[in-house]
Amino acid sequence: MGEWFIAQNALTVMAVGVAFFTLLYAGTGLLSVLLSRVVLPHIGHGRRLDPRPVTGEQLRRELRASASSILIFGIGLVVPWGLLRLGWAGLAVDPPWWQVAIEIGVLFLWNELHFYLNHRLLHTRPMRRFHAMHHRSHVPTPWSTYAFHPVEAAMLGSVPLIPMLLHDFSFAALMTLPVLSIALNNLGHSNYEASRDAPARGWLGASRRHHLHHACYHGNYGFLLEVFDRMFGSVIPLDAADRNIARHTGHGTTEVSR
Template sequence: MGARFVEWDAWTVVAAATAWFAALYLLTGAVAWLLTEHVLPGLGIGRRLDPRPVTSAQLRRELRASSLSILVFGIGALIPWLLLRHGWARLAADPPWSQVAIEIGALFLWNELHFYLCHRLLHTRPLRRFHAEHHRSHVPTPWSTYAFHPVEAALLGSVPLLPMLAHDFGFASLLALTVLSIALNNLGHGNYEASRNAPARGWLGASRRHHLHHACYQGNYGFLLEVFDRMFGSVLPLDAADAAIARHGRGRQAPQDQDSPPVRESDAHKDR
């Protein structure tokens, strides 16, 4: 498969990559939505994290923004394709599954670091206007996983480039990175803690950590792991969103139509 990918023309690469990311988004989004809205609540497992309502306007906006991100990802596939075509990067030929497993583990760790660094950059003054689109979803949903500004989509989509220049990965490992990334993204954006204990710890706490990030704007910049937030002092306390949710419960905050701007940094500190 990897050898055929290199031989494709540019239009085929863009079309195939766009179809791949669209399928990932729709399939994982549908599964996550079904689990968090019906299956897990029906089984009495876990809990919804942010009770504020999600409107149809938010969902339509997330789908529109995600469609554009998918197109950006599809076009962005030309970069690794060009690296391979020009010999600046190479694919491992028929690597053993043990090597693929190690590569997937390494790419997982790199994805965590890459996401944290990009996310911190997107919260700086020069770039935060590009991150504003994603933060219009104060209450995250599985459909907000790709709801980015094109600049953010391009930045986050660059995750395989440096590893490809440093190592000859198997094509299956690089494909697995895309699946792993959106699966973890859905875990973080599901607004649902699938744990019998609250608050969940470890990787099961990823959804609570990212829910707090969306509710408070600053803090909890990591993906699945909390290690980089702890390392750089950006962990949010577990009650960080209580004030914002309480204001909604008292009727002071309008329903989440998601056409409002993201929470200001000063407001985030008030809630913390």
């Protein structure tokens, strides 16, 4: 598969990339909606985090912005393709399964660090205007996972480049990276905590942490892992959004911090 990818021309790479990211976005979004709106509530497992309604205008805005991001991600595949064509990066040839597994683990950790650093940068004064589009969704949805300004999309889409320059990864591991990224992105934007315990801890608490980020703006810049927020003191308290949500719903204490 890697040899096929390298052998294609730039237009084919861009077309395949756009199709690939479109399927990823639509497939993971629909699966997330099915699980968080139908399956899990039906069996009584977990809870919705932010009860505020999502408007049709928000969903349309998210879909428009996501279409732009998909184009950037898809067309942007010519950059790693170009690195391979120029010989600046390479692919592992017939690596054993354990090497692929280790590479996936390394890329997962790199994705977490890359996201935290870029996300923190996007919250600085010079860059926050590029992140404002994403934060117009005060209540996250599965369709806000790719709802980025083009600058933010380009920043987040650069995640495989540095690793590719440092090591010859297997094609399978590199292909797993965007799948892992959007799966984690959907978990964070599902507005649903799929856990019997409230609040959930560890990776199951990722949706609550990112819900708080959307509701409060500052803090919780990490994604699946909380380690970098703890290291750099950017953890949002669990009850930080209660007052803001209650003001919009007309209720007192919300379920968010219970």
